[in-house]
Amino acid sequence: MTRSRFSWHQLRDSQLFWPLLALALILLFNLFFTPGFYNVEIKDGHLSGFLIDILNRGSILMLLATGMTMVIATGGVDLSVGAVVAISAATATVLINPALATELISSEELIKDVTSTPLWMCITAALLIATLCGLWNGLLVSRGKIQPMVATLVLMVAGRGIAQLITHGQIITVYYTPYFFIGNGYLLGLPFPLFIAIFVYLCTWLWARRTAFGMFVESIGINAQSSFLSGINEKNIKLAVYTFCGFCAGIAGLIYSSNVKSADANNAGLNLELDAILAVVMGGTLMSGGRFSLLASVIGALVIQSTTTTMYAIGVPAMAASAIKGLVVLVVILLYSEQTKLVLTRVVERVGARS
C-alpha cells in the first residue's frame, strides 16, 4: 500500500507526468470526437494520416522547444525565435533562387529545378545567420545585462524587417527539388523533419546531461549570483544557451521554408515563439528558471501541435484555434502554480471549517 503510494507520488512529481497526461487527454478526445484520427495509411511509399502530420509539423516546434528549454532554464526567454525562423528561411531561399530577388528574370528560368548556390552552402549560410542572431541575443543578455525579454524583443521587432530586407520584400518561391527533402522528405516511411528534431534532441540531451553543462544551466536559473560566486562562468553559459537557441531556430527555418517551398518574411514562423514557450511551460520547466527536462518540453511541443491539429480536424478555423490554445495554456499554467495549490487548500479548509 505505502509502496504503491510512493511510486504514485514519484510518478506525479516527475516532469513527464503532466505533459504525458495532457497528450493522453487530447488523444482520448480524438478517439471519440474526430473520426479517422487514428487512420494511418501508406501513400506514395510513406505513412500518412493525422498522427504522422502531427509528427511532421510538430518537429519544427520540437526543435524550437529544445533550444527554448535551455534558455528558459537559465531564467531567460527568447522572444525572437519566430523572427529568426523567418530570417533563416529567407536566407536559404534567396540563395537558392537564381534571381536573388534583385532582378526580374523570366518565369521559366525562375521555376527551373536548379539552385544558384550549392545546397550545403545555403544550409550553412542560413544556420550561420541564425546562430549569429542567437549570439547577438546572448551578447545583449550576458554582456549588456539587459533583461532577456527586452533584449530578445529587439530582434523580434527588427528581425522581420531584416528578413524583408533579405528577400527584398517579396515572397520567395523555390523550385529546387533536393531542398524539398529537408521539410517534405520521408525516411523509413516517417517524415524527415522528425529525424532532424530527434537528432538535435539527442545531441542536446548528451550535451546537457552527459556533461556538467545542464547542471550549470540549472544552477544559473536557480541563482545566478551564487553560481557566479561558486566559479561558474555565468556569462559564457548564457551566451552559449542563446546562441544554441538561435541555431535551433535556424534549423526550424530551413524545415519550414522547405516544407512550404517558399519564404514569406512577414508570416514565416509567426507566433512560433509563443508556441515554443508554451511547449516548454507545458513541459514543466518554470519560467523563473532552474530544473528543466528536454524530453518533457518535446512532449509539450507534441501536445501543442496535437491540440492545433485536433482543432483543425474538427473544423475550427485556423486563426480561431488560438483562442482555445490561450485558454488551455492558462489552465496549464494555473495547474502548475504553487499559488493555486495554496488557494485550493485554503478553500478546502474553509469549506471544511464551515461544515
Added chain:
Amino acid sequence: MTNKLKIDRKFMPLLATVGVFALLYLYGFLQYKGMRQPQAFFNLFINNAFLLITSIGMTFVILSEGIDLSVGAVIALTSVASAALLENYGMNPVLVIVLMLLMGTLFGGIMGAIIHFFKVQPFIVTLAGMFFARGMCFFISLDAIPIKDPLYRTMALTRIQIPGFERAFLSLSAVIAIVVLIVGMYVAHFTRYGRSIYAIGGNEQSALLMGLPVGRIKVSVYALNGFCSALAGIVFSISLLSGHGLYAVNVELDAIASVVIGGTLLTGGQGYVFGTLFGVLVTGLIQMLIQFNGELSSWWTRIAVGALTLIFIGVQSLFTSRRKKRQALGRASLIDVEAKTAVPMEDKLTTGSA
C-alpha cells in the same frame, strides 16, 4: 549646483527622446517640402492616435513593473466585436462603445487578477490573453466587417480646426488621444493612485509594508490598460471604419517600444507619461520620414524602431547599473550618506535666499 545636475539626470531619458524627435523633425523639415506644412505635424497625432492611447495604458503597466502583450489583440477584438454588434445586430453605437470599454476593462482586470493572485508572470498571462483575444476575433467573424453606422461615420469625418493655423486640423481620434494623455499625466503624477503605482514599481515589498493596497492597485492597472486598449480599438475602428481580427498585429511591440523610447524603465518605478507621447511621436515620425523618402521600404520602420529601442534600453541599463553602484557605495560608507543628505539642506538655504 549638484542638485540641479541630479534633476537633469532624472529627466535625461526624456530629454534625449525629445532631442531625437526634434533632430529627426528638423531633418525632415529641411529635406522634404511636405513636412514644412503644420498639418504634417498634426498628422503624427492623427495617424498614431490609437497607438498613443494604448501606449499610455502600457506606460502604467510598465511603471508597475509589469507588461501587457495582449493590447494589439484587444484592439482587434474591439474592432471586430463593435463592427459585428453595429452591423449584424444593429445595436446603438453609444451602447456598443460603452460595452466595448467594459469588455476591455474586464479583460484586463481578469488578467491582472490572475497575475496577482496566482503569482504568474505578467508576460505569460498576457501572452495567453493575446492568444485568446485574437482567436475570439475569428470566432466572431473570419472576414473584415465594414462599419456603416452613421455616428461612426460622422466621428470619422469630423475635423477639428486648430486655432492659429489656417488649414491645420485634428481628427476626433487625435483629440481623444490628447485628452487621454492629459488625464494619464494627471493620474500618474498628481494623484495618490499614480504615486502608489510608482511605489509598487519601485519596490513591491516595501509598497506592501507601507500599507499600500498592492493587490487592488496591480489588478486595477491591468484593468486600466484594458480600458485604454479598448478605447484605442474604438478609435482604430473609427478611423478604418471596419473590424477584422488581423488588425493591429504587433501593436503591443510598438507600444512597448514607444514606452521604452519615451524613457520609462522596464524595471518599473521610473518614467513619465509625457515621455510616452514623444516615444509614439518618434515612432510615427520614423514611419513618416520613410514614407516621404519613398525609396526605402516600409520594413525599414521596424528595423529603425528596433534599433532605437535597443539604444534606449542600452542607455537605461547603463543608468541603472551606475545607480546600483552608487547605492552600493552609499550603503558602504556612512560619510557618503551624510554627504547626500547634506545636499538638499544646502539647496534649501540657497533657494531660501534667492
